[in-house]
Amino acid sequence: MITLLRLDERLIHGQIAIKWSRHTGVDRIMVANDAAAANETVKRSLMMAAPATCKTAIHSVDDTLKMLENPKAADHKILLIVNNPKDLLKVLDTRKDIEKINIGNYGRIAAKRNGEERKTYGANLYLYEDEAEDLKKVCEYGIEAVYQTTPEDVPEPLDKVLSK
DSSP: OOOEEOOOOOOSSIIIIIHOOOHHHSSSEEEOHHHTTOOOHHHHHHHHSOOOOOOOEOOOOHHHHHHHTTTGGGGGOEEEEESSSHOOOHHHHOOOBBBBBEOOSSSSSSOOTTTTTOOETTTTTEEEHHHHHHHHHHHTOSSEEOSSSSSTOEEEHHHHHHTO
């Protein structure tokens, strides 16, 4: 079961390993990212950052979605991480068992476009117009969607953050 679907451009890092994994009580972390899955150095780095308390897998978005179809996935508490709004939408289009969506860090280190500036929506949320539109579509799924960098932060409804 997917306990939390998180958008975080850094994928696995200290906040995930120490704070989010404990806060959610997950026993699995799954990274759905094509670029990370294709790069052994990145995969090794992410695995080193993962907490020892959770089994961790890094696969392409399509392969991750196939793995989640396995009935055994329902027996686990899974933190599923993507690093861009398009992949987030792809997961939402495929999975109907998402309990909560968490938007964390995005836009500060994500790929830049030729001189185009991202709009600031939060201390750690910067979006191009099309990315903001993608996240507005996320809100249309009817699943609780919040912007919250760490568990200690007060969660803000994503639709309100995007209306700023």
